[in-house]
Amino acid sequence: MSTVCVHGMGYIGLPTATMLANYDHRVFGYDTDAEVRSKLRNGNVHFEEPGLRAFVTQALESEQLEITDEVLPAKYHVICVPTPFDEESKEADLAYVRSAGRAVAEHLRRGDTVILESTVPPGTTEGVLGPILEESSLSAGDDFSLVHCPETVLPGNIITELRENNRIVGGVNAVSAESAVRLYESFVDGDIRTATDATVAEFVKLIQNTFRDVNIALANEIAMLADDYGVDARGAIDLANSHPRVDILQPGPGVGGHCLPIDPWFLGDGSDRLDLISTARRINDGMPGYIIELLRDELGDLRGRTIAILGVAYKGDVGDTRMSPGLALATQLQRADIAQPAATDGGAETASGPAVTIHDPHVADSTLNLSDLKTATTGADAIVIATDHDEFESLDPDDLRAWMAGDVVIDAKGALSASAWQRSGFTVRCI
Ligand SMILES: NC(=O)c1ccc[n+]([C@@H]2O[C@H](COP(=O)([O-])OP(=O)(O)OC[C@H]3O[C@@H](n4cnc5c(N)ncnc54)[C@H](O)[C@@H]3O)[C@@H](O)[C@H]2O)c1
Numbered sequence: 278m279s280t281v282c283v284h285g286m287g288y289i290g291l292p293t294a295t296m297l298a299n300y301d302h303r304v305f306g307y308d309t310d311a312e313v314r315s316k317l318r319n320g321n322v323h324f325e326e327p328g329l330r331a332f333v334t335q336a337l338e339s340e341q342l343e344i345t346d347e348v349l350p351a352k353y354h355v356i357c358v359p360t361p362f363d364e365e366s367k368e369a370d371l372a373y374v375r376s377a378g379r380a381v382a383e384h385l386r387r388g389d390t391v392i393l394e395s396t397v398p399p400g401t402t403e404g405v406l407g408p409i410l411e412e413s414s415l416s417a418g419d420d421f422s423l424v425h426c427p428e429t430v431l432p433g434n435i436i437t438e439l440r441e442n443n444r445i446v447g448g449v450n451a452v453s454a455e456s457a458v459r460l461y462e463s464f465v466d467g468d469i470r471t472a473t474d475a476t477v478a479e480f481v482k483l484i485q486n487t488f489r490d491v492n493i494a495l496a497n498e499i500a501m502l503a504d505d506y507g508v509d510a511r512g513a514i515d516l517a518n519s520h521p522r523v524d525i526l527q528p529g530p531g532v533g534g535h536c537l538p539i540d541p542w543f544l545g546d547g548s549d550r551l552d553l554i555s556t557a558r559r560i561n562d563g564m565p566g567y568i569i570e571l572l573r574d575e576l577g578d579l580r581g582r583t584i585a586i587l588g589v590a591y592k593g594d595v596g597d598t599r600m601s602p603g604l605a606l607a608t609q610l611q612r613a614d615i616a617q618p619a620a621t622d623g624g625a626e627t628a629s630g631p632a633v634t635i636h637d638p639h640v641a642d643s644t645l646n647l648s649d650l651k652t653a654t655t656g657a658d659a660i661v662i663a664t665d666h667d668e669f670e671s672l673d674p675d676d677l678r679a680w681m682a683g684d685v686v687i688d689a690k691g692a693l694s695a696s697a698w699q700r701s702g703f704t705v706r707c708i
Pocket residue numbers: 284285286287288289290307308309310313357358359360373376377394395396397428429430431432535536
């Protein structure tokens with residue numbers, strides 16, 4: 278068993294540190310955020326993930342996991358820090374990776390292994406992290422091992438997928454890859470495959486998420502086409518998928534989360550060839566606008582209306598609102614210039630958007646004006662189901678009909694039984 282210092286105690290770093298600790302490694306969990314460290318030391322996990330709290334408690338109680346205030350020397354350093362996309366420069370923001378790299382360099386010893394798990398543009402491990410680590414005067418590949426091992430766990434099922442998913446390890450040389458494989462072998466049941474180098478591993482991670490994003494864009498375009506033909510999109514996709522070589526994903530209100538809306542852009546970091554991929558991004562980002570079109574179809578001018586958005590987590594049964602389609606919809610609805618389709622009465626310039634209320638049983642964020650279900654929907658002209666939380670499947674249409682002023686439902690996730698809601702007097706538009 279080894280000593281491991283995990284950098285970043287978020288959605289990826291915390292489960293990884295905990296898994297390693299529960300498989301008998303001695304693990305130091307370091308996060309720059311003092312509040313995160315303090316919560317964890319008290320056994321509180323600062324985000325929603327099934328089973329994680331008990332898993333963390335087990336690791337802390339066994340004393341195999343220690344939350345530390347600083348980076349400590351370790352045989353393995355696993356870097357799981359954020360890599361946001363800078364919308365203005367259209368580039369990956371690698372500041373956190375650089376800063377973690379500088380902290381590792383201070384403690385790096387001959388024979389150690391540094392693994393970057395954060396999702397990054399191709400070439401980052403060798404071209405950005407490597408030189409920072411070499412400021413320690415040790416040489417990557419010769420004196421220490423340097424590897425990219427992308428993380429592919431699905432939020433909501435992280436603990437299971439950490440064990441079961443296949444892993445791809447790309448090292449700056451064979452010795453580096455072998456060292457990382459030894460660490461992952463200690464807890465991974467899936468296959469561990471070695472890429473030719475770190476850049477290949479980075480590229481593979483990005484094309485996996487891009488594949489999913491482009492497939493969802495196809496589903497979204499199909500849904501909009503289907504509506505023009507009066508065809509039920511989800512039923513049609515279901516039938517199409519009965520072909521052995523067709524597997525279309527589900528349409529929805531847009532693609533959210535920390536990965537799919539960002540990672541495809543990373544492929545454009547060292548190339549100007551994004552075409553289909555950037556079109557897919559535009560289609561997915563355009564889905565809140567399409568929902569506004571549907572609302573206008575049913576309600577006409579949206580000024581003075583009240584729209585209740587149910588679900589602002591980026592997907593069902595999680596509490597994460599990063600790049601949430603529901604929140605994008607709320608923002609776009611509140612922009613005065615979209616409240617009126619055309620300035621036929623000069624209204625666009627003076628218009629104010631509709632009132633927007635939001636409800637989400639999984640999100641606890643005091644910066645959002647969240648309401649309980651009844652408060653959010655009372656007096657609403659329309660509701661939009663923007664996330665497929667389990668709770669929404671059992672919404673009672675008769676309750677909603679009694680509370681709401683209007684009768685319009687936009688079900689962007691296929692979460693409701695349209696016929697049951699129609700029987701309760703609703704006009705249901707589905708994506
Ligand atoms: N969330 C996912 O589903 C997922 C899946 C696969 C890959 N990834 C990738 O993994 C990386 C981490 O994502 P996440 O969702 O865990 O992020 P997160 O924001 O949940 O957690 C990152 C943590 O790192 C801490 N941090 C920032 N700089 C640090 C530093 N220099 N040293 C130590 N800690 C530092 C932050 O305080 C934060 O707590 C990203 O590159 C992301 O794209 C995420």
